[in-house]
Amino acid sequence: TKVLLTGGSGFIAAHILDVLLNHGHSVVTTVRSEEKASKIREAYPDTPKSKLDFVIVEDIAKEGAFDEAVKVEGLEAVLHTASPFHFNVTDTQKDLIDPAVIGTTGILKAIKKNAPSVKRVVITSSFASILTASKGPSWPEHTYSELDWNPVTMEEAVQNPANGYRASKTFAERAAWEFVKNEKPNFAISTMCPPLVFGPIVHYLNSLDALNTSNQRVRNFITGQVKKEIPDTGTFIWVDVRDLALAHVKAIEVPEAADKRFFITAGYFSNKEVVEIIRKNFPEYEEKLPGKDVKGGGYPEGDQAGLYKYDNSRVKNVLGIEFTPLEKSIVDLVKSLKAVGA
Numbered sequence: 094t095k096v097l098l099t100g101g102s103g104f105i106a107a108h109i110l111d112v113l114l115n116h117g118h119s120v121v122t123t124v125r126s127e128e129k130a131s132k133i134r135e136a137y138p139d140t141p142k143s144k145l146d147f148v149i150v151e152d153i154a155k156e157g158a159f160d161e162a163v164k165v166e167g168l169e170a171v172l173h174t175a176s177p178f179h180f181n182v183t184d185t186q187k188d189l190i191d192p193a194v195i196g197t198t199g200i201l202k203a204i205k206k207n208a209p210s211v212k213r214v215v216i217t218s219s220f221a222s223i224l225t226a227s228k229g230p231s232w233p234e235h236t237y238s239e240l241d242w243n244p245v246t247m248e249e250a251v252q253n254p255a256n257g258y259r260a261s262k263t264f265a266e267r268a269a270w271e272f273v274k275n276e277k278p279n280f281a282i283s284t285m286c287p288p289l290v291f292g293p294i295v296h297y298l299n300s301l302d303a304l305n306t307s308n309q310r311v312r313n314f315i316t317g318q319v320k321k322e323i324p325d326t327g328t329f330i331w332v333d334v335r336d337l338a339l340a341h342v343k344a345i346e347v348p349e350a351a352d353k354r355f356f357i358t359a360g361y362f363s364n365k366e367v368v369e370i371i372r373k374n375f376p377e378y379e380e381k382l383p384g385k386d387v388k389g390g391g392y393p394e395g396d397q398a399g400l401y402k403y404d405n406s407r408v409k410n411v412l413g414i415e416f417t418p419l420e421k422s423i424v425d426l427v428k429s430l431k432a433v434g435a
């Protein structure tokens with residue numbers, strides 16, 4: 094299948110690219126600069142241009158940004174991952190919401206207009222568009238699933254960057270489903286809703302200083318930045334990046350994935366557990382890690398039973414995903430951080 098992957102330089106997208114090529118698909122990926130394109134190209138020296146090619150899309154927040162990029166001969170599927178995930182925000186609308194919402198609606202409009210051969214579109218949404226932040230983690234009587242929608246409003250979105258990010262994902266995913274309902278395009282969509290994503294970074298795109306947001310807490314543990322107290326975990330569910338990447342690719346391969354939302358989590362974790370996994374597997378970081386008895390980083394009610402529940406059955410049943418254990422994900426992540434100098 095000929096696939097367009099947006100944001101190919103991202104943490105998750107780099108793994109999706111790997112899975113796509115391993116499954117024999119031909120990929121055109123969008124990146125923001127020639128420099129990023131050549132870094133990816135160098136990581137796949139034996140892959141011909143017919144299997145891996147690039148288009149520059151500098152800013153997905155611009156109207157019509159994808160109009161030319163989707164004009165790929167024989168294009169059948171699109172995976173849209175590009176969206177800002179960071180909290181250094183000065184203007185929530187401009188920095189987070191516009192690229193998320195205009196990026197998502199923009200690519201759907203471009204496909205409808207300029208790529209009539211496309212049948213399947215997968216959009217990387219988030220658990221951010223499922224959760225009700227005001228309920229907090231201690232909500233054991235509730236089970237999150239694909240049926241839940243974040244009720245965040247524009248007013249709440251501008252209150253702080255975390256709200257802003259979650260609103261950007263919620264508004265973007267809503268806009269995608271609205272588009273399909275109203276425009277009745279020739280293609281079907283699926284959305285992927287992962288919580289915190291851990292797992293190895295690709296060395297050719299990253300450095301310790303320029304690290305994707307979800308892996309930063311692990312970097313901070315092994316570089317001695319939080320020795321005195323373990324920070325709050327925040328979101329207590331996670332998934333491995335390789336499982337998430339496979340789910341994206343399965344969503345274009347499995348017909349039953351069409352028109353579905355997927356809540357993809359491996360289960361619970363706490364920052365304290367992450368620290369203990371690092372301590373056990375990497376004695377060389379003992380000096381840098383928060384000590385065994387420092388406070389913080391545990392479950393708010395003491396154990397997992399006090400947390401909200403989750404239902405991850407759809408992604409297992411429809412896409413056949415089996416989940417990587419936390420220990421493996423963290424060990425592989427730390428190894429990859431070591432490889433870039435940690």
Ligand code: NDP
Binds near residue numbers: 129219
């Ligand atoms: P990254 O920051 O590594 O990837 C984000 C990608 O989006 C990068 O390729 C980035 O390009 C691109 N991008 C951001 N803003 C723009 C813009 N205005 N114009 C063009 N490209 C842009 O993060 P992840 O890989 O973690 O995130 C990928 C997707 O997964 C996002 O949609 C995110 O919301 C979602 N997600 C991530 C989770 C996680 O824990 N990691 C959890 C849930 C969802 P560049 O690097 O060149 O700036």
